Amino acid sequence: MIELLNVSKVFGEERAVDGISLTVASGELCVLVGTSGCGKSTTLRMINRLIEHSGGQILIDGHQIRSFNAQVLRRRIGYAIQSTGLFPHWTVARNIGLVPRLLKWAPARVEARVTELMELLGLEPALFADRMPAQLSGGQAQRVGVARALAADPDILLMDEPFGALDPITRETLQDELLRLQSRLRKTIVFVTHDMDEALKLADRIVVMQRGRIVQQGSPQALLRDPADDFVESLLGGPDRGLKQAALTPVSALMQAQDQDLPMGSAASPSVRVDDSLRLALSLMLWHRRERLTVIDHTGRPIGTLSLHDLLGAPQ
Numbered sequence: 463m464i465e466l467l468n469v470s471k472v473f474g475e476e477r478a479v480d481g482i483s484l485t486v487a488s489g490e491l492c493v494l495v496g497t498s499g500c501g502k503s504t505t506l507r508m509i510n511r512l513i514e515h516s517g518g519q520i521l522i523d524g525h526q527i528r529s530f531n532a533q534v535l536r537r538r539i540g541y542a543i544q545s546t547g548l549f550p551h552w553t554v555a556r557n558i559g560l561v562p563r564l565l566k567w568a569p570a571r572v573e574a575r576v577t578e579l580m581e582l583l584g585l586e587p588a589l590f591a592d593r594m595p596a597q598l599s600g601g602q603a604q605r606v607g608v609a610r611a612l613a614a615d616p617d618i619l620l621m622d623e624p625f626g627a628l629d630p631i632t633r634e635t636l637q638d639e640l641l642r643l644q645s646r647l648r649k650t651i652v653f654v655t656h657d658m659d660e661a662l663k664l665a666d667r668i669v670v671m672q673r674g675r676i677v678q679q680g681s682p683q684a685l686l687r688d689p690a691d692d693f694v695e696s697l698l699g700g701p702d703r704g705l706k707q708a709a710l711t712p713v714s715a716l717m718q719a720q721d722q723d724l725p726m727g728s729a730a731s732p733s734v735r736v737d738d739s740l741r742l743a744l745s746l747m748l749w750h751r752r753e754r755l756t757v758i759d760h761t762g763r764p765i766g767t768l769s770l771h772d773l774l775g776a777p778q
C-alpha cells in the first residue's frame with residue numbers, strides 16, 4: 463500500500479505538487495491524469511525518491527519512505543518510462559536483468575528470470591535476447607522496459623506514460639497486455655498519463671490533477687457519472703461521455719437472456735458477444751440499421767438479445 467499524506471513539492475518559487483493526499487491499495491491500478499505540467503510525473507517520482515518531497519509524508523506499507531535507503535527503495539519498486547531508459551550498448555537480456563544483478567541474484571537465476579519475462583511480454587527469447595535496443599521497434603522497446611521494471615518481482619510498479627510514444631494500435635495492444643498481466647500479478651501500480659481514454663480503460667481508480675492538486679478521484683464509472691467540475695468534464699470528453707461510459711459496460715449488463723422467452727433475432731440478425739462493450743453494440747446497431755442484436759457466448763451460441771430500448775434504459 464502507498465500512502466501520500468498532504469504531500470508537496472516546491473521547485474524554487476513553484477509548488478509543482480501542492481498538498482495532495484492519496485492512498486493506493488495493494489493490487490490497485492491507480493492512474494494519475496491531467497494536463498501537461500499539473501504535477502503527475504513529480505508525484506510519481508517522489509514515490510521512489512527520484513525526487514525528494516518537500517512536505518507531508520509518503521509511506522509504503524506503513525513505513526516512511528525516508529526511513530529506507532533510496533537505492534534499496536528504488537530496487538524494490540519497478541519503474542517504466544516513456545523513453546524506456548534502456549542502456550543502448552547493452553543487449554535486451556542484459557537490460558532486463560539489471561535489477562536482479564544489482565540485487566546479486568545468482569547468474570542462472572537471473573537468466574531464467576529474463577527468459578520468463580521475455581516470454582511473459584511476448585518477446586521470443588531466441589529472437590530478441592541478444593538484440594541491442596536500437597534494433598527494436600518502439601513497441602518492442604516498451605515491452606523490454608516493462609519487463610525490466612518487473613524483473614525483481616516488485617510489489618509496486620510506477621509507470622510514467624509508458625505507452626505514450628506509440629501508434630494507437632500498438633498502444634492498445636500493450637494496454638490490453640498490461641491488463642492481462644495485472645489480472646495475474648496484482649501489482650500495486652501507479653500509472654501516469656495525459657490520455658483520459660487510457661485512464662478509463664486501465665484504472666481501478668482515476669486521480670485527476672490540476673495545478674499540483676487533486677481535483678477528483680474515483681472509479682472510471684464514478685467520474686463519468688458525476689464529474690466534479692467543468693475541468694474534469696472536459697477531460698472526460700464533454701458530450702462524448704455517454705459513449706465512454708458505454709465502452710466501459712459489457713453487453714451482459716443489459717442483455718435479455720434467452721431463457722426469459724423473449725423474441726430472438728433471426729438467424730441472419732447481427733450478433734454481439736456477451737463480453738463486448740455496449741459501445742460496440744451501439745456501433746453495430748448503427749452500422750446494420752437494426753434495433754436488436756443477438757447476443758452470443760464465446761462459442762458463438764445465441765444466449766439472448768440486446769435492443770436499442772435496453773441501451774437507452776441503461777442506468778447513468
Ligand SMILES: Nc1ncnc2c1ncn2[C@@H]1O[C@H](COP(=O)(O)OP(=O)(O)OP(=O)(O)O)[C@@H](O)[C@H]1O
Pocket residue numbers: 473476478496497498499500501502503504505656
Ligand atoms: N526538476 C525540476 N526543476 C524545476 N521545476 C520542475 C522540475 N521538474 C518539474 N518541474 C515543474 O513542475 C511542474 C510539474 O511538472 P511534472 O513533470 O510533474 O508535470 P506533468 O503533469 O508530469 O507534465 P507532463 O504531462 O507534461 O509530463 C511543471 O511546471 C514543471 O516545469
